[in-house]
Amino acid sequence: MSKVIKGIIIAVVILAAIGGGAWYYLSPDEVSVTRTGRRDVAPSLSLDGNVEGNEPVTVYAPVSGTIEAKNVNVGQRVHKGDVLLSYATEKQENAIDVARITLDYDQQIVDAINKSRSENKAKVAKANQMISQCEVVYATLKLNIMALDSGTYSKDYDRKAKTQIIENDIQKMENEVSSNQSELAKIEAELKKAELTENKSNVAKLTEEARHLQDKISETNSAISKNKRDIICLPIEGMDPATYNQYQSLQNDLETVTRLWSDARTERDTAQSMVKAYDELLGNEKNAALDELTLDEALKELEKASGGSVSPSDGVITKCYVDTGAVVEKGNPVIEMQKADSYMVRLLVSKYDITSIKEGQYAEIRIGNAEYKGAVSNISQYAQTDSSGKAKAEVSVDIYTEDPLIVGMEADVTIKLENISDTLTVPNDCVYVDDSGSYVFTTDENHVVRRRYIAAGVKDSAYTEVISGLNESDVIVSDPAAPDYEGEKVEEDML
DSSP, rough: OOOHHHHHHHHHHHHHHHHHHHHHHHEEEEEEEEEEEEEOOOOOEEEEEEEEEEEEEEEOOOOSSSEEEOOOOOOOOTTTTTTEEEEEEEHHHHHHHHHHHHHHHHHHHHHHHHHHHHHHHHHHHHHHHHHHHHHHHHHHHHHHHHHHTTTTOOOOOHHHHHHHEEEEEHHHHHHHHHHHHHHHHHHHHHHEEEEEEEEEEEEEHHHHHHHHHHHHHHHHHHHHHHHHHHHTTTOOOOOOHHHHHHHHHHHHHHHEEEEEHHHHHHHHHHHHHHHHHHHHHHHHHHHHHHHHHHHHHHHHHHHHHOOEEEOSSEEEEEEEEEOTTEEEEEEEEEEEETTOOEEEEEEEOTTTTTGGGGGEEEEEEETTEEEEEEEEEEEOSSOOEOOSEEEEEEEEEEEOOOEEEEEEEOOEEEOOOEEEEEEHHHHHHHHGEEEEEEEHHHHHHHOEEEEEEEEEEOOEEEEEEEEEEEOOOOOOOOOOOOGGGBBBEEEEOOO
């Protein structure tokens, strides 16, 4: 072959190579595409969170006092009835001693008052019986004396005047006796209290005052008796010796009866005043009843302190607010714990997914290699901020298990959403998300790749629901490198 022919062949090969390279570099890239279609979607939502106790429990101090021993630590698992904190009981024991002493003292006063009141009631009854007898005898003697004297005393009007004067004196003295008896009853009551409290100086003072009043009452009663006798023993001129002797005998009997009558009245009035005074002191009975309640409460407080702070259920200690030696007030929180038979996972859900979640939806929870069933129990109406600063809705998922889970462990949760029939969908791999929302890549009439935002709904393992933004049979770029072709013309390879 001549050199000319060889040159021509080489030139043709070179031109073909150059043309093929130009065609390769200038022709559109081929990308995989698919079309939107209507399908049934069995959606689910996969999220992660941490295991928490579903039912937190606060343990409060049962008494005021000092922590003698702290028996648990945060993270420790406890059982119902375990003693979490022990308390020193010295304060409660001292309160019981004080309550018993106070009750014993007030009870002694009550017993003494009741005894004295009963004794004085008996004195009143006895004195009333004596007064009744004296009244009968006095009336009889008075009639007899008046009968002996009526024929010998001519100036009856003068006698009546003198009698009225004497009776007025008697009335004044009886009023004085009544006043002194009331004062004596008060002093006697105060004296009884002073004797119980062993107040010696006050006892001596009150005893002297009582003795002085008793002497005054006795002197006044004697004067009353004398005046009553004088009323009967007015002038007796004109009596013969026999009548006079009879008259004198009746006078002596009358004097005796008057004295006995006066003494009985004194005894009765004094005793009645004492009964009244003791009735007013019966407030001590209320004090004794209150003392019994105080003692009963002190005994209960000791029982509570001895029992300590007890775990109300099986669970895990999450917080402990006190330590050994701390002083606490009754009702203050001392321990926080989570019940062992109730767990949950708290999830943070984006604004795009939260509309698909409803309370009661079934959930599958994986913790390590273990799988559990559960359900959505609560959707908070207040958004929380995640680690990236985005606001997300808080969703609680209960875990159905009797296993003792570890609070704080990471859990993967898949929530089964409501199935949707015959809805517009695109493959999950075709959907992208940025701060503006969900989008896909499509091709226009010039076969240029364009970004198109859509309103994405639920999705299952293969497809995502399209609520708006696409129409049925629209072409969607399904190539994994779709973002790289944005704005470029491509050749479509329909799958």
